[in-house]
Amino acid sequence: MKNFILKSISFVFHPLIMPLLGTLFYFSKTPRYIPEPIMKAKIFSIVILTIILPILxxxxxxxxxxxxxxxxxxxxxxxxxLFINCIIIFLILLRVLPPTELIELYYFFLGILCSTFICFILAVFKIKASIHMIAAAGFFMFAINIGVYYHININGTIALMMVILGAIATSRLHLKAHTNQELILGIFTGFTPQLILLNYWL
Incomplete structure (x- = not known):
């Protein structure tokens, strides 16, 4: 049972869904008025490009x-x-989320692009970082950024994300997919670009 639960955590919180979760979180928290057709179009495009296309x-x-x-x-x-994902994220920044429309999401995805590229470079040098932790830590930092930017209380989200980060790390260790060092490297690779880019839109 324990093995099933930990495997399920790795599957449910797969890195592919984190860009979508970040987008949904943004639309649910932003006080800006965004017409519903635009929100649906952005969400649909992100689902196609970050989930369906990579799976295919x-x-x-x-x-x-x-x-x-x-x-x-x-x-x-x-x-x-990873190289293909870099291209996909770049296309999203170019066509789906230009900085003139939704600057917060633009920088969120720019952070994702930076993290993905860093992970690619590490892989070139045969250094392995946890992609699960990269994606989850990036979303976690973005959620904090949104709370700071809009001065809203997201303590519940932060607490939940810390539990999820711990669960993902436990799952990856239990499955022997990563070492402690690879998990820590993944966390830093995920949240550092989001933290640095915050200076450009805060």
């Missing part, structure tokens, strides 16, 4: 034996998916 590309890469599992366990497996 994963099956393509698996078919041609470039990856073995969706968790990308080796640094060699990570290179192509």
């Amino acid at each position: 590309l994963f099956f393509l890469l698996k078919t041609i034996n470039k990856v073995n599992s969706i968790y990308l366990k080796s640094t060699r497996e990570r290179l192509i998916p």
Whole structure:
């Protein structure tokens, strides 16, 4: 039962869903008026580009034996998916979230791009960082940024995210997917770009 729960945590909080969670969190907390059709269009585009497209590309890469599992366990497996993800995030910044429209989300995704690129560079040098922790820590820092920016109380969200971060870390350790050092490296790779970029839109 314990093994099932910890595996489920890794699956439910897969890195692919974090950009969508960050987007939904932003739309639920921002006091700015954003027409509903625009919100739906942005959410739909992000679902297609950050979840559905990567999944389809994963099956393509698996078919041609470039990856073995969706968790990308080796640094060699990570290179192509991370590079493709960099391109996808860049296209989102270019077409879906230009800085003139939703600056907070623009910098959130710019932070995601920076974290993904850092993870790619680490993989080139055969250094493994937890992508789960990168994604979760990036969302966690973005949530804090939104709370600071709009002066709203998100203590409940912060507490929940800390529990989730702990659960993800426990899950990855239990499954022997990462070492403590790889988890810590993932956390720093995820939240540092979000923290640095806060200076540009706060």
